[in-house]
Amino acid sequence: MRNLFCGVGLLAVCWCGLAQAQEFTSLADRSQAVLAALDADALIVTSAEERSLDSLSLHLQQCRNYPYSETASGVHGSRILIADLRQGLETGMRCLSGDGPMGRLHSYHEYQAHRLLLLFEARQAKTVKCVEDAMFATAVATGPRGSSIEDPLYRQLRTVEHPAIVIDTYRLGGVLSRQFDDETYRSFFHLADSQIIEHRHGQPLRPANLHRYKNRSGLLFHEVIHWLGHEHSALYPDLAHLYETCCFAGSDYIGDARRNREHQETACDILRDDELWSSSHRPYRQMRLWHLKGYDAFKGRMRADYDL
Ligand SMILES: [Zn+2]
Numbered sequence: 001m002r003n004l005f006c007g008v009g010l011l012a013v014c015w016c017g018l019a020q021a022q023e024f025t026s027l028a029d030r031s032q033a034v035l036a037a038l039d040a041d042a043l044i045v046t047s048a049e050e051r052s053l054d055s056l057s058l059h060l061q062q063c064r065n066y067p068y069s070e071t072a073s074g075v076h077g078s079r080i081l082i083a084d085l086r087q088g089l090e091t092g093m094r095c096l097s098g099d100g101p102m103g104r105l106h107s108y109h110e111y112q113a114h115r116l117l118l119l120f121e122a123r124q125a126k127t128v129k130c131v132e133d134a135m136f137a138t139a140v141a142t143g144p145r146g147s148s149i150e151d152p153l154y155r156q157l158r159t160v161e162h163p164a165i166v167i168d169t170y171r172l173g174g175v176l177s178r179q180f181d182d183e184t185y186r187s188f189f190h191l192a193d194s195q196i197i198e199h200r201h202g203q204p205l206r207p208a209n210l211h212r213y214k215n216r217s218g219l220l221f222h223e224v225i226h227w228l229g230h231e232h233s234a235l236y237p238d239l240a241h242l243y244e245t246c247c248f249a250g251s252d253y254i255g256d257a258r259r260n261r262e263h264q265e266t267a268c269d270i271l272r273d274d275e276l277w278s279s280s281h282r283p284y285r286q287m288r289l290w291h292l293k294g295y296d297a298f299k300g301r302m303r304a305d306y307d308l
Contacts, residue, residue, distance in 0.1 A: 027114060031093045034120045038086035040079035051078040057123050063130040067216055068173030069204075077169075081128060088217035088248075089224070093117070095247035102246055102268045106277035112239070115228050119163065127164035131156065133178055133204075138171040138213055141226035163227040165220070172219075174212035176205045211253060211307075218248030234296050236287045237276065241299060242267045253306040263302050270295055 025033075037055040046052045051060045066077030067084070091100065096113035098104035120126075140153045142162035147154055156166045170177065176189065178200055185191040189207065191199065199205045206212075213219055222244040230239040245251060245267035250260025270276070276293070279286040290296055 027093075027097055027110070027117065028099070030117050030121070031089070031097075031113075034117060035086055035090055038082055038089065040082045043078055043082065051076070053082070056120060057125045059125060059127050061127060061129040063128065063167075065132065065169055066130050066167065066172075067169060068212065069132055069169040069175050070173065077130065081130075084216045085128075085220050088219075088221035089116075089120075091217060092221035092224075092243060092247050096243065100247060102264070105246075105268065105271040106274060108277040108280050109243075109271055112225070112228060116224060119224075119227060124163070125161065127160050129160055129164065129166045131166060131168050133168065133170040133175070135166070135168050135171070137168065139165060139167045139219060139223050141165045141223040143226055143231060144229045163224075165223045170204070172213045172216070174206055174210035176207055176210060178204055213252050215248050215252045218244045218252070221247065234299070236283065236290055237270075237295070238299065242271055245302070246271055251302055251306070254302070255307050256305065259305050263298075263305070266298060270298070 034056070037053065039053075042053055042055065043051045043060075044054060046059065049062050049064075051063070052058065060078040060081055063077045063081050065071055066081045093113050093116070094100040095102060096105065096109040096116075098107075098110060135153055135156050137153055140156060142157055142160060142164045144162060146162070147157035151157060153166075157164075160166060169175075176199065180188075182193075182196055185196045185199070186193075191205075195205065222240045225240040225243055228239075232238050232240065245263055250264045254260050254263070273293070276286060276289050276295075279289060
C-alpha cells in the first residue's frame with residue numbers, strides 16, 4: 001500500500017520526466033542502449049565466483065551452473081543468464097510500451113517500463129545470485145521496502161542488497177532436493193535405497209514430474225518487476241504475474257497452448273482496463289475494482305490448469 005502511495009508523487013514527476021526524456025532519446029532508444037549493454041562478451045571476472053557487467057553495474061554471483069545445475073555444457077552460466085535477461089527485457093519492455101505482438105496496453109505500463117529503464121541506467125549495483133538447493137522457490141527478488149524477517153525466503157534475501165534476484169538452479173532445473181530425509185524419498189518419491197545413496201552422494205535425480213522452467217526470460221522479467229515494488233497479492237493487481245502471463249505467452253506450468261493463449265489474452269485485457277489503471281493513484285478504489293471485476297480469481301483459474 002505504502003508503495004502505491006509512493007507512486008502517486010512519482011507518477012507526476014516521472015511522466016513529466018518521460019516527456020522531457022523523449023525530446024532527447026525515446027524509450028525505445030534507451031531500451032536499445034540497455035539491451036546492447038547486456039552483452040556476454042563484456043562480462044569481466046571480478047572474483048572466482050563473480051562476473052560483472054560494468055556498464056550496468058550488474059554483478060552475477062555463483063552462477064557458473066545456471067540455469068539447470070548441470071556442469072557439462074562448457075559454457076559459463078553467467079553468459080546464459082545475460083542472454084536470458086536480455087531476451088526478457090527486450091520482450092517485456094516492448095510489451096509494456098505497447099509495441100509487442102499483444103498490442104497497446106494502458107499507458108500506466110509504459111510508465112513502469114520507464115521506471116525499469118531508470119533502474120537499469122542508474123549506477124546502483126544490481127545483483128543476480130545463484131544458489132543450489134537452498135530454498136523452496138525457483139527465484140525471489142528484493143523490493144525497495146526491504147525484506148521482512150517474516151518472509152519465508154528471508155534467509156536468502158538477507159544475503160543480498162536491493163536490487164537483487166536469487167535463483168535456485170535446482171528448482172529451475174527440476175532437480176530433486178537433497179535435503180529430504182530417507183523416509184520421504186522412499187514413501188513420497190518411491191526411491192530404492194540404492195537410488196537414495198546415488199542421489200545424496202552422486203548425481204542428483206531429475207524426476208520427470210519435477211518442473212524444469214523453460215521460459216527463463218519471462219521469469220527474469222517477472223523478477224525485475226519486483227524491483228519496482230510490485231508484490232504478489234490477491235487483493236490488488238499482481239503486476240509481476242500479469243506481465244509474465246501477457247508478455248510471455250501464459251504460464252510455464254501449463255503445457256496446453258490453447259489454454260495458455262486464453263490466459264495470455266485475459267492478462268493483456270486486464271492490462272488494458274482503463275478504469276482499473278486510471279485508479280492507480282487511488283489504491284483503495286483500485287483494490288475494489290480488482291475484486292468487483294473478478295480479476296482476483298484469475299490466478300486461481302490459471303493454477304487449476306497447471307500440468308502437475
Ligand atoms: Zn514473483
